[in-house]
Amino acid sequence: MKRALEVVNELKQKGLILDYAIGGAIGALRWVEPFFTRDLDVFIILAKQSKNNELVVLTPIYDYLAEHDYKEWIGQWIMIDGVPVEFIPAIGLSKEAVEQAISIDFQGINSKVMTPEYLIALFLSAGRDKDITKIRLLLEQASVDHKRLNGILKKYNLVEKFDRLTNIKR
Amino acid sequence: MNEDNIKILIKGNRIISLKELFSEEIEARKEMANLSFEEKIKILVDLQKLAYTWGGKKDVIIWRS
Numbered sequence: 402m403k404r405a406l407e408v409v410n411e412l413k414q415k416g417l418i419l420d421y422a423i424g425g426a427i428g429a430l431r432w433v434e435p436f437f438t439r440d441l442d443v444f445i446i447l448a449k450q451s452k453n454n455e456l457v458v459l460t461p462i463y464d465y466l467a468e469h470d471y472k473e474w475i476g477q478w479i480m481i482d483g484v485p486v487e488f489i490p491a492i493g494l495s496k497e498a499v500e501q502a503i504s505i506d507f508q509g510i511n512s513k514v515m516t517p518e519y520l521i522a523l524f525l526s527a528g529r530d531k532d533i534t535k536i537r538l539l540l541e542q543a544s545v546d547h548k549r550l551n552g553i554l555k556k557y558n559l560v561e562k563f564d565r566l567t568n569i570k571r
Numbered sequence: 572m573n574e575d576n577i578k579i580l581i582k583g584n585r586i587i588s589l590k591e592l593f594s595e596e597i598e599a600r601k602e603m604a605n606l607s608f609e610e611k612i613k614i615l616v617d618l619q620k621l622a623y624t625w626g627g628k629k630d631v632i633i634w635r636s
Contacts, residue, residue, distance in 0.1 A: 402612055402634060434603035435614035437622060439631065475632065483635025507608055514608075541597075542604040 402441070403508045404482035408471070409443055410510065417461050419446040422502030422513040424495070424523060425487075429535045431505060431514045432543035440478050444491040444499050444515070457490040494522055494557050517543040518550040525559050525566065533566055540567075612636065 412418045422428070425442030447457065463479070466472070471481050478485030491499045498519035505514045515523070517539045524532035524539075539545060554560045577589045587595070606614075616636045622628045 402636065404635075430611050430615065431608050432604065434600045435606070435611045435618065437618040438615065439619075478632075480632075483632075485632050485634075505608060507612070542601050 402484050403510055405441060405484040405486055406507055406510045406512045408466070408469070408481050409486075410512070412445075412462060412465065415465065416448050417465055419448050420499055420513075421445045422491075422499040422515050423505075424489070424498065424515045424520065426535065428515045428520050429517075429524075429539060432517050432520070433535075433538040434542060436538070440485040440487055442487050442489055444489050444495050446491050446496055446499055457492075459488055459490070462488060494519070494526060494553075497553075498523060517545045518553055521545070521550060522553045522557060522559055525554075525563055526557070528562065528566060536567055 424444045426438035473480040498515045502513040502515045521536050524536050578586050619633045623631045
């Protein structure tokens with residue numbers, strides 16, 4: 402995982418991405434008890450937007466990785482030093498989550514991880530059973546700023562969905 | 572019989588109720604949440620190994636840690 406984070410930092414240093422943050426299950430893992438997951442989700446803000454705003458082009462990133470011998474794909478994941486990584490373009494809520502992410506140190510490598518409030522909102526957007534489970538874990542075990550969470554839920558019209566899917570008092 | 576009244580003899584000859592047992596489990600899980608990120612990733616890799624071997628999930632990729 403250390404090398405994977407180093408490579409993602411290189412993408413930023415080379416100007417291929419403006420910023421990034423770890424989200425998904427590994428993001429949640431920062432805040433809750435350890436649980437099983439398969440991949441590392443990296444949300445990225447791209448340096449260049451394509452002319453067609455509806456088409457997100459990740460090719461420059463894959464080209465850079467291929468140049469550095471990271472060419473193996475397993476399903477939707479690209480393997481970086483033994484870790485399956487998924488690059489997810491950050492747009493809207495996820496872009497704000499990247500911008501508001503906090504620094505984290507992993508074996509001497511500086512990285513960024515999303516805060517519990519944004520992770521909850523993003524899991525809610527996805528809305529699968531496994532996402533709801535993670536929301537529950539975050540609410541039980543992480544220090545959630547409920548005022549901040551409510552603000553995010555309101556901004557992205559997720560209040561009703563939160564109440565309906567989680568059945569948890571905010 | 573009320574399940575809350577059931578007592579269990581645990582490690583250290585402690586006798587606790589089921590309710591207390593569940594409550595201690597919640598606290599233990601909260602403590603696990605405070606482990607360092609590095610520690611959690613080590614545990615994750617162990618969980619991946621466990622899923623692959625004991626769980627028979629041969630599609631699980633065990634991360635290089």
